Amino acid sequence: MNIKLALALSATAMLMGGTAMATDVKIGVLNDMSGVYADISGMGSVVAAQMAVEDFGAAEKGINVEIVSADHQNKPDVGSTITRQWYDQEGVDMIVDVPTSSVALAVSEITREKNKIHMNTGAGTTELTGPQCSPNTIHWLYDTYALAYGTGSAMVAEGGQTWFFITADYAFGHSLEQEASNVVTKAGGEVLGSVRHPFPGQDFSSFLLQAQSSGADVIGLANAGGDTINAVKQASEFGITQGGQDLAALLIFITDIHALGLQTAQGLVLTEPFYWNLNDGTREFAQRFGERHGGAMPTADHAGVYSAVTHYLKAVEATGGKETEALLGSMREIPADDPLLGPGEIQANGRKIHDMYLFRVKAPDASEGPWDYYETVATIPAAEAFKPVAESGCPLVN
Structure with a gap:
């Protein structure tokens, strides 16, 4: 083989x-x-x-x-x-x-x-x-804690008080939804509901309609890669963000932004440990x-x-x-x-x-060239970005 x-x-x-x-x-x-x-x-x-x-x-x-x-x-x-x-x-x-x-x-x-x-x-x-x-x-x-802490805290602080999650139905998606839910509720927000999609997924229409009908301020995408790309594209086609709801891509990479294009991805808030620029x-x-x-x-x-x-x-x-x-x-x-x-x-x-970094995707007219997609919003110090080791539940920790 x-x-x-x-x-x-x-x-x-x-x-x-x-x-x-x-x-x-x-x-x-x-x-x-x-x-x-x-x-x-x-x-x-x-x-x-x-x-x-x-x-x-x-x-x-x-x-x-x-x-x-x-x-x-x-x-x-x-x-x-x-x-x-x-x-x-x-x-x-x-x-x-x-x-x-x-x-x-x-x-x-x-x-x-x-x-x-x-x-x-x-x-x-x-x-x-x-x-x-x-x-x-x-x-x-x-890890999912670092992603949720960065993006979730920032969006609640900006007024995203109610959330609905669209989650990839496997270990990563479950973990990301749980960590983000904890961050949202700890910051004073509320989780209105969630729905899980098959991994990998293609058609997100029914899941997006459920999220839209929830009336949540923020639709949290607890997925990654092609699943996130498809969900963001379809959300744009359905006019979800134009209707006043925000999308939180809890794990998204620069190749995903490149595939989406700035016209579709502009304004997305994300957390990453690295940016090429x-x-x-x-x-x-x-x-x-x-x-x-x-x-x-x-x-x-x-x-x-x-x-x-x-x-x-x-x-x-x-x-x-x-x-x-x-x-x-x-x-x-x-x-x-x-x-x-x-x-x-x-x-x-x-x-x-x-350290982790909170980024916002640039508008097309703000980009200075190919792959110039992010503006830095904040640096999250290492000690804050990751779960305290004493709270990890790891049996190796005394």
Whole structure:
């Protein structure tokens, strides 16, 4: 079965006076290559991982890195099969990315069973650092709490007191709706109802009509990728925002905005950990990424993969090997700081925290060029953006 793409990046490091023993590392990029999340992750994540290896200078440091990739098709059984094959037969040491929370939870459990390492950048569920946390999994990029806190708090503050949710019917959607509902009610708002749609979805008309008839100030979209794109497009066709209701896209990426166009997406408020045009470091990375990925700018997930792989390689260098416990300990000790996500730290429950950003999508006449889609509304400090570790429910936390 043709499920992988191998990108071998290897060399032998020559040190003063002799040849150093090389460390062979195999990294698996597991994500959606063909479905609703393919633009968010897909081959772009493979490019990002490859760039991380090259920029780190792994070959020159005596670290031979092989990158393999596979399409989990957003199915837990497919993702589990690939994960077991990678660990048992192909010698994969670390798996990165893995959007779709139900798949991520399965991969996390198998990783723990096999005593390997999973650095998740693509999934949102807080279960990864909550009741189903694992000492072998680091949740690197974002989660549903951070998304809900940023967007939900901002919209309630702007007058969005009543909410109705349209939710993807799987672990990620459920988690995102629950976290957003908690934020809304804590801020003094009210949740009028919700409806769950199949994942992935195509026709959102009946769900949008239910949301419209609720009279809620805000329709919260607890979904992502192609589902969010379709829901926003159909909401525009139905004249929902023109009728006075606001849309809250609780997880949306820059590729989604690109697909929607500014005319449709303008005014959307969103929370992300990364934007390609945020500073000199993000712009430099984005330019090089675009040259290798058809001119597209990197999503937050792509930036997360680059950041996570870089941090993992730092630990390989620091420990001089790939023993799991040593690497996990080193990754917690080494400062989690890079030009894409900024400074951060890994908490006891495996949650990596860093600043998050509240953005608003620009109007077409405010955009200065291709992919110039966001204006920064606020920076949310890391300590506020993520759930307090003591409240996570993770059994690893004393």
